[in-house]
Amino acid sequence: MKPRLNRLFAQDGKCFDVAIDHGFFNEGSFLSGIENIEQAVATIVDAGPDAVQLTVGQARFLQRIPGKQKPSLVMRTDAGNFYNRQLPPHLFSHLIPDAVEQAVALDAACVVVNLLLLPGRPELYHESLRNVCALKPACERFGMPMMVEPLVMQPNETHGGYMVDGDLGKIVPLVRQAVELGADLIKADPCDDVTEYHRVVEAASGIPVLVRGGGLASDEEVLERTYAIMQQGASGIVYGRNVVQHRAPARMTKALMAIVHGQADAVAAAAMLREE
Numbered sequence: 353m354k355p356r357l358n359r360l361f362a363q364d365g366k367c368f369d370v371a372i373d374h375g376f377f378n379e380g381s382f383l384s385g386i387e388n389i390e391q392a393v394a395t396i397v398d399a400g401p402d403a404v405q406l407t408v409g410q411a412r413f414l415q416r417i418p419g420k421q422k423p424s425l426v427m428r429t430d431a432g433n434f435y436n437r438q439l440p441p442h443l444f445s446h447l448i449p450d451a452v453e454q455a456v457a458l459d460a461a462c463v464v465v466n467l468l469l470l471p472g473r474p475e476l477y478h479e480s481l482r483n484v485c486a487l488k489p490a491c492e493r494f495g496m497p498m499m500v501e502p503l504v505m506q507p508n509e510t511h512g513g514y515m516v517d518g519d520l521g522k523i524v525p526l527v528r529q530a531v532e533l534g535a536d537l538i539k540a541d542p543c544d545d546v547t548e549y550h551r552v553v554e555a556a557s558g559i560p561v562l563v564r565g566g567g568l569a570s571d572e573e574v575l576e577r578t579y580a581i582m583q584q585g586a587s588g589i590v591y592g593r594n595v596v597q598h599r600a601p602a603r604m605t606k607a608l609m610a611i612v613h614g615q616a617d618a619v620a621a622a623a624m625l626r627e628e
Contacts, residue, residue, distance in 0.1 A: 354497045354536060359424045359461040360403055361587070367562060368612045369403035370396050370605060371592030373428040376407050379435045385597035389413060392596055397422055399605035403461065405590065407431075408448060411458045424461035426499065426590075427454070430483050434468060434476060439508045443476045447483040452490035463491065464499040464539060467530050469522065471507045481533075488534045500535035501564070502526035516566040518544035520551055528555045539564055539590050546577055549584035565591030571604075571625060575618040578611050588612050603627065 361367045372392060374382035386392040393413040396404060404414050405426040414425055429451040434443050445466055448454065455463045465487050468480040484500055491498040504522045506515040517523075520543045527540050538561045540552050553561050563586050565574070574594050581589070589612060598604040607624040610616035616624065 354495050356461045356495065357497050357536065360426070360497070360537075361560070362402055362613060364613055365560075365587060366582075366612050366614075367402045367560075367588035368605075368609050369405050369426050369562060369588065369590040370401045370423075370595050371405040371565075371590050372396065372410070372596055373405050373407050374592060375410065376428055376431040377435045378431075378433050379437075381437075382435065382593070385593070385601070392601070395601050396595070396605060399602040399609075401605050401609060402588070405464060405592075408451075408454050408458070411460070415458055425458060426462045426464055427451075427458060427460040429455070429463045429465050429487060430480070432466070432468075434470060434473075434505075437508070443470075443473055445476060445480045445483060447486060450490075451487060452494050452496050455496055456494050460496070462497040462499050462537065463487065464501060467500050467502045467526060467533075468505070469503065469526055470505045484530070484533050484535075491536075492534075497536040498534065499537040499539050499562070500530035500533065501539040502530045502541070503564075504541050516541045516564070518542060520544075520548055524551055524555045527552055527561075528557075531555070531557050531559050535559055537562060537587075542566055542577060542581060546580040546584065549581050549586065553585040560587035562586065562588045562590045565589065565594045568593050568597065571598075571622065572618075574604075575607065575611065575621045575625075578608060579618040579621070582611060582614075600625065 390413045403424040432445040504517040506517045607621040
């Protein structure tokens with residue numbers, strides 16, 4: 353295990369990473385709740401998650417906070433235009449130059465990169481595959497953990513942007529491919545039947561699996577799904593919009609932390625959300 357992972361996972365081996373990297377994807381609806389990103393980061397940091405996921409341009413709002421107790425930085429390394437509700441003619445996923453060196457300079461604990469499967473767009477899958485392969489040698493050279501995000505999406509023309517395809521038959525092979533490519537962590541889609549999520553964990557072959565939050569959902573659905581997935585062997589979660597676009601981001605962070613670290617079930621976490 354790369355030593356930097358010790359900064360990402362708590363002593364129980366679990367991690368809650370709050371994603372605030374949505375500005376990398378050129379989709380206006382993603383900016384809701386993080387228009388003032390400095391304030392959004394400060395709110396989340398005060399709630400005490402294990403990590404905060406940011407871009408190279410916005411990591412400063414986390415890393416300039418003094419003290420040793422702040423969350424670890426997970427740095428996004430690829431920008432793209434594939435989340436738009438109306439897909440442009442040319443899709444891309446672009447790996448930023450010298451990504452790992454920039455992450456080291458920012459004292460990141462981990463970098464994250466997509467492995468994209470969008471129906472009918474094999475060129476995007478190929479490009480993201482190249483990104484993973486390009487990132488891996490630099491991660492090994494600098495001892496930087498690489499989180500790969502195998503992302504199975506539904507067709508934009510029928511479901512709009514950013515819709516998770518929860519088909520295990522698609523998720524499991526993509527997760528296994530990410531592991532075969534050298535992922536140190538997996539950030540994987542939730543599946544339609546959460547009682548089957550142990551199959552995703554099994555496909556990861558011992559590599560920690562953090563579960564994506566996916567699209568916006570009700571509090572009840574988010575908390576119940578999180579508890580069920582953690583019971584299936586996941587090592588944690590990476591949630592973005594279901595936290596930063598929540599009416600009370602700090603309380604949602606604390607409620608999810610309690611589930612991830614085994615201190616609460618969905619009912620107890622929901623009670624935490626109601627506390628003032």
